[in-house]
Amino acid sequence: MRIALDAMGGDYAPEAIVKGAILAEKQLPEQYEILLIGKEDIVKALLQEYGYTGTSIKVVNATQVIEMGEHPTKALTQKPDSSIAVGYGLLKAGKADAFCSAGNTGAMLVGAMFSVKAIEGILRPSIAGLVPKVNGGYGIMLDVGANADCKPEVLEQFAELGSIYAKYVLDIENPKVGLMNLGEEEGKGTVNTQAAHQRLKVNQTINFIGNIEGRDVFNDKADVIVCDGYTGNIILKMAESIYDILNEKKMHDPFFDKFNYEAEGGSPILGINGNAVIGHGVSTPTAICNMVLQAQKMVASNLSERFRKNYSE
Amino acid sequence: MRIALDAMGGDYAPEAIVKGAILAEKQLPEQYEILLIGKEDIVKALLQEYGYTGTSIKVVNATQVIEMGEHPTKALTQKPDSSIAVGYGLLKAGKADAFCSAGNTGAMLVGAMFSVKAIEGILRPSIAGLVPKVNGGYGIMLDVGANADCKPEVLEQFAELGSIYAKYVLDIENPKVGLMNLGEEEGKGTVNTQAAHQRLKVNQTINFIGNIEGRDVFNDKADVIVCDGYTGNIILKMAESIYDILNEKKMHDPFFDKFNYEAEGGSPILGINGNAVIGHGVSTPTAICNMVLQAQKMVASNLSERFRKNYSE
Structure with missing residues (x-):
């Protein structure tokens, strides 16, 4: 190889x-x-x-x-x-x-x-980002910048691609898929995320657990975080900035040290x-x-x- | 009063x-x-x-x-x-x-x-959120959840509303307005943020400094962060979760302690x-x-x- x-x-x-x-x-x-x-x-x-x-x-x-x-x-x-x-x-x-x-x-x-x-x-290949979890391990978030705007059917494919990556590369059995949104309730969100929610809900090939919020990026709610590239890019860069600020303040911790891009190496193109x-x-x-x-x-x-x-x- | x-x-x-x-x-x-x-x-x-x-x-x-x-x-x-x-x-x-x-x-x-x-x-009143800055003080971000989808002209008004709040309530002279985006270059972003950029660029009543990225939420690039409510809500809740994780780990610091919602009290409706x-x-x-x-x-x-x-x- x-x-x-x-x-x-x-x-x-x-x-x-x-x-x-x-x-x-x-x-x-x-x-x-x-x-x-x-x-x-x-x-x-x-x-x-x-x-x-x-x-x-x-x-x-x-x-x-x-x-x-x-x-x-x-x-x-x-x-x-x-x-x-x-x-x-x-x-x-x-x-x-x-x-x-x-x-x-x-x-x-x-x-x-x-x-x-x-x-x-x-429909659209995606650049995915790995997200460290407080309780250990990593989740995968996609897209993180390849596609700023994403139609609902594109977001649905991201859920599928991410689930396959999570299962086979991250070794997560039956990975939980969460749709990044501004509220947990089904009716919440942009016109686009609302439509994506309806597609994800009936997709039998994934384990959709519903909407997740900004507070759920690092917890165990979802192994696969689905969002458009605009949103994922902002989340990823914000996490990096948190690492930089903590580093500057000499505040170290095994979990936050994983925010350092060095830890996982790179973003796969899926x-x-x-x-x-x-x-x-x-x-x-x-x-x-x-x-x-x-x-x-x-x-x-x-x-x-x-x-x-x-x-x- | x-x-x-x-x-x-x-x-x-x-x-x-x-x-x-x-x-x-x-x-x-x-x-x-x-x-x-x-x-x-x-x-x-x-x-x-x-x-x-x-x-x-x-x-x-x-x-x-x-x-x-x-x-x-x-x-x-x-x-x-x-x-x-x-x-x-x-x-x-x-x-x-x-x-x-x-x-x-x-x-x-x-x-x-x-x-x-x-x-x-x-066009649309906004719920704004206060964002602590690494170098002290606060910036204002809007919208943080009242309007999930925002047309370019709505984002432009948020820039104006936020500038007035920053000037008169936060006492920031000539507040810098940044458009939350996935890259600094003018052509980057969603169809919507690209259109908003063009409006903000020619708005003479605000001090538009261009696109900012997820890594700029807490630095001094912008005093007023303009985004739709979907994005602002995710940023705000993610920041809160960072505070919660740090708190759980008993990692304290004056800057990160400001992520605690208690510090500023509330979100104004503008x-x-x-x-x-x-x-x-x-x-x-x-x-x-x-x-x-x-x-x-x-x-x-x-x-x-x-x-x-x-x-x-």
């Missing part, structure tokens, strides 16, 4: 990425390899500099880099040999089982749509023909390592294949 | 309300009176029990009570002598300069619309012909006291009159 990793993506690339790959390689099951994609001479020199002598990390050359501020579609068109384009090329060709990058989020999303593409039947994870721009070696391990779990649980089966049957 | 206070509203009413009134009375300027509205015999007995011997707290009889779970419109129609109906009656008649209640939120909102009514020109504040259902005496002091600031700054002038000119 091969996990492709963009060596050039992220604010601290390539150094932090190469270090993260070395950390991850030690923890991956034996049959896994990491394909570090980037400028070959630079990446190889760093591997040497960091004393890597193993054989499980391979380097794949990519001569171009998509910068953080670039326009996704334009950059992908103009830079066919960029690490992101090459990574998706490997994923599409089956030469990699997962692709991870802490680079340009938009390019990662557009790249997925251009290469492996959305699974047939999926609903595409392949396993892809987007890392935080400021990813450190620890974050990169955790992103690779997360991708490994996605590969091991056959996630992308499960999505495909779910929508082709 | 008279501040009417619903003695029967809230989970700990009437005891907590009467205690809160006694606390507030000591801190109010001399020319202020508190009108405690509720079952006269019960309220008077409590005042006596708590040793109140002053003359600034008066009791106004109201024989009925709207319970927390009641349907707002139905309850107000069926209970014309409820403390909420009587309170708004006093406000409308000019016999009270402000009205506060920790009771049924829906009834407080509907009661305002039935009695003092929305200011002419106001855009109506009168000053009204809604308290949290679980309001303690401290919360009630702070709500009364907040109402006093609204009265002293002529808030409702300023709104009226703003839209009649």
